[in-house]
Amino acid sequence: MLPSRTEEIQGAVRTWLSQIDRPPVDFGMNRTQTFATLRDWQRQLYDAGWLGIGWRAEYGGRPGTGLDQITVYEEIARERLPLPIGILGLDIVGPTILEHGTEEQRTRYIPPLLCGDEIWCQGFSEPEAGSDLASLRTKATYDESARTFIVNGQKVWTSWADHADQCALLVRTGGPDSRQRGISYLLVPMDTAGIEVRPLTQITGDQEFCEVFFTDVVVPAENLLGEVNDGWRTAMSTLAHERGGYLLRRRVELRAAMDDFVNETLPALGAPDDIIEAKVGQCYVLLDALDARAFDVARRLESDQLGHETAIDKLFLSKVEQAVFGGILDMLGDQRMLEMGTDGTEQGRWIHDYLYGRASSIYSGTAQVQRNIVANRVLGLPR
Incomplete structure (x- = not known):
């Protein structure tokens, strides 16, 4: 049973979405067009009051809770509409600045982050520090006389870095072996001298990710978020x-994709046999199980008790995502797959989404790392 407030927000968002023009985004658009369109979409969402819910009003926030904001994202996904381009800033960087930033940092960064005037990327992963983020090597040396950090190193898998205005950057300020205890969190303008960005083409054909090189990049001391060597806890x-x-929002996108396949693609394959019907049923059973898990996640979010159980959430979501898109390709069959690309056609969508789904057990913490967290932190098993 959904809380009455959730149902109220769902109704209001659905009404608003039914009255606006859909943002014109499709696979055929180039990167620059897509970015500009999604930035305009973020501004439209913010102006309508659908972003910054639960954030403090003095920084541009709106009344409500974090769960209210997620409800908005769910309704956007249910309508097959894109999320705002600054979702990383909205989900991660903004809340981190609100929790750990100075008053000057909150006033400077939060308003443009919300409305889309400034888009953030995340400089965490490195070529040799992806799953083991604590081993990162990008170095920041503090110049006490100039009150600046000098940054040298490389980041990779940095989404939209070639278009972003700011970077939330984790750097090594302690010794080489200090691991979590020697990491600091810097807020870095992407137009700073010494930053070079190179887009990467993914297996899907997209160029969402980039590698970023920092060569003697000067960052003012006031751009330190939190304390020196405390960036791990901050992040x-x-x-x-x-x-x-x-x-919560991805499970809506997965169900929408499965519904689209069953209602639009599957009929063109002819009358389904027992194997196809069983596969469809298996996918929907997993989606129903994910919905059940989502209710528990919502409960923990509302009580601010997410804890290490998020590792279980991540593992289960990855399993469902890969099973759904893998199941779709199984139902299409080898011959249909040979006729497909990863372009914007209906058939190409399924190849694209399958390939994208393969990364779900890697990004935001690999499945292996999540299992270790479950074993050590949830179950209390010895190392």
């Missing part, structure tokens, strides 16, 4: 909330 404090919110 991790909000990641659990991001993972919980991601499950």
